[in-house]
Amino acid sequence: MFGPLTVKPSESKGDKTGSWRTQLRPHYLHKDCIACRMCLMICPEGCVHGKEKNAFWADYNFCKGCGVCADICPKKDIAMITEESQGEDK
Amino acid sequence: MREFVEGSHAIAQIIKACQPGVISAYPITPQTHIVEDLAQLVANGELKAQFVNVESEHSAASVVLGASAAGVRVYTATSSQGLFYMQEVVFNIAGMRLPVVMTCANRAISAPINIWNDQQDSISLRDAGWFQIYAEDNQEAVDFHLIGYRLAEDKRVMLPVMICMDGFILTHGMETVDLPEQDKVNKFLPNYNPLYKLDPAQPISMGLLADPDYYLEARFAIQETLKASLGYLSEISGEFNTVFGRDYQDLLVEEYQVKDADKVIVAMGSVCGTIKEVVDQQRAKGKKIGLLRIITYRPFPYARVYAALKDVPRVAVLDKAVSLGAYAPIAVDMKAAFYGKKKGPKVISSFVAGLGGRDITLESIHEVFRRLTAKEVNSDFIDLKPELLKEEYGK
Numbered sequence: 001m002f003g004p005l006t007v008k009p010s011e012s013k014g015d016k017t018g019s020w021r022t023q024l025r026p027h028y029l030h031k032d033c034i035a036c037r038m039c040l041m042i043c044p045e046g047c048v049h050g051k052e053k054n055a056f057w058a059d060y061n062f063c064k065g066c067g068v069c070a071d072i073c074p075k076k077d078i079a080m081i082t083e084e085s086q087g088e089d090k
Numbered sequence: 091m092r093e094f095v096e097g098s099h100a101i102a103q104i105i106k107a108c109q110p111g112v113i114s115a116y117p118i119t120p121q122t123h124i125v126e127d128l129a130q131l132v133a134n135g136e137l138k139a140q141f142v143n144v145e146s147e148h149s150a151a152s153v154v155l156g157a158s159a160a161g162v163r164v165y166t167a168t169s170s171q172g173l174f175y176m177q178e179v180v181f182n183i184a185g186m187r188l189p190v191v192m193t194c195a196n197r198a199i200s201a202p203i204n205i206w207n208d209q210q211d212s213i214s215l216r217d218a219g220w221f222q223i224y225a226e227d228n229q230e231a232v233d234f235h236l237i238g239y240r241l242a243e244d245k246r247v248m249l250p251v252m253i254c255m256d257g258f259i260l261t262h263g264m265e266t267v268d269l270p271e272q273d274k275v276n277k278f279l280p281n282y283n284p285l286y287k288l289d290p291a292q293p294i295s296m297g298l299l300a301d302p303d304y305y306l307e308a309r310f311a312i313q314e315t316l317k318a319s320l321g322y323l324s325e326i327s328g329e330f331n332t333v334f335g336r337d338y339q340d341l342l343v344e345e346y347q348v349k350d351a352d353k354v355i356v357a358m359g360s361v362c363g364t365i366k367e368v369v370d371q372q373r374a375k376g377k378k379i380g381l382l383r384i385i386t387y388r389p390f391p392y393a394r395v396y397a398a399l400k401d402v403p404r405v406a407v408l409d410k411a412v413s414l415g416a417y418a419p420i421a422v423d424m425k426a427a428f429y430g431k432k433k434g435p436k437v438i439s440s441f442v443a444g445l446g447g448r449d450i451t452l453e454s455i456h457e458v459f460r461r462l463t464a465k466e467v468n469s470d471f472i473d474l475k476p477e478l479l480k481e482e483y484g485k
């Protein structure tokens with residue numbers, strides 16, 4: 001019997017966060033967003049996407065839950081919510 | 091071809107016949123003669139292999155790990171402190187499912203420094219995911235290496251094998267050994283054809299980070315494979331017998347006069363020769379005693395041990411190692427084999443002997459049988475010198 005043993009080379013996009021995100025994830029409220037792009041620029045995973053006001057989102061396949069997007073948002077339009085909370089699809 | 095040879099020399103000859111592509115080792119007593127001989131064979135052109143000289147055992151193990159990952163048959167050997175220095179690589183080799191074959195010339199562990207035989211070194215690495223197969227004599231040591239490669243490279247297995255032979259007693263002992271002929275070796279051991287290997291044309295990575303989503307399954311797979319391998323050992327042993335005419339049966343245990351015995355010693359390695367002598371002497375006097383020899387210690391043959399000893403009233407387990415502060419290693423497995431079962435020995439007493447090369451004599455074995463009474467004892471040391479326990483410090 002063999003378990004996980006070898007890995008073929010690929011892009012880092014293949015390395016999803018899996019089950020080890022922190023207990024919190026960013027929830028984009030889409031109320032007061034001014035499209036300043038601060039959250040997108042500061043995200044260490046580069047997993048925030050969007051262009052227009054109130055249309056930014058985090059790709060939870062790669063988000064680690066660090067919370068710097070919520071921290072830097074000048075409008076406090078991103079909330080860190082628990083994994084169990086309702087919100088965008090995880 | 092029967093020859094009167096030193097154990098180490100015989101091992102070098104069988105490794106030559108197995109034709110590894112890469113050998114790497116660092117000399118340590120009592121393994122030295124094995125790798126000295128192999129270095130000579132490579133230098134003379136008698137063995138077409140790369141012999142990689144390294145600065146430590148950690149490097150030797152790393153070299154054979156890398157070479158095995160690249161898809162070549164490999165060999166290394168070590169002892170005692172050398173095996174401990176290899177330890178993290180030893181676990182990696184098993185985790186990466188590489189069919190490395192290693193000889194452990196069993197030797198005591200420091201401190202105090204001691205170059206003589208016991209089995210503390212390999213037994214301390216029993217949880218590494220390697221097979222551990224213990225030889226009683228040099229013929230077995232030779233044959234087990236050949237069987238070891240067959241087993242390790244079996245596509246159902248792909249796990250490393252450690253052949254353990256008692257340092258000096260076997261490695262430096264002169265015995266008549268039937269060295270397998272090359273054509274028979276070729277018949278029994280086909281060329282190594284890896285299931286996966288490092289190849290620039292088809293790149294893969296091995297031994298990468300496995301986060302909590304993956305790691306558990308990697309370990310489970312090794313556990314299940316080792317359990318299933320108890321059966322493969324018997325199969326491979328049968329094929330070995332067909333080609334070479336030496337029958338090691340299921341390769342798990344040897345029962346020596348166990349059937350009607352009321353007292354049985356359980357032991358492992360070369361000391362079993364001495365125990366057989368005692369059994370023969372006592373049987374001649376009508377005493378019903380026997381020996382159960384553990385051949386394969388990892389994976390541990392619990393079911394086989396149960397079947398062999400379920401009707402024996404008293405069992406003595408003789409360890410040549412200790413788990414300091416706890417029950418002796420083989421004794422723990424023996425007791426576990428019977429725990430919660432309907433049948434089994436009334437007494438399983440545990441004895442420790444021969445540490446650091448203290449001779450285990452016929453008298454030592456008689457003493458074990460004398461102390462195997464209705465009162466169970468644990469980690470009872472044999473041949474202890476009380477006069478050496480009187481040094482006083484801190485006064």
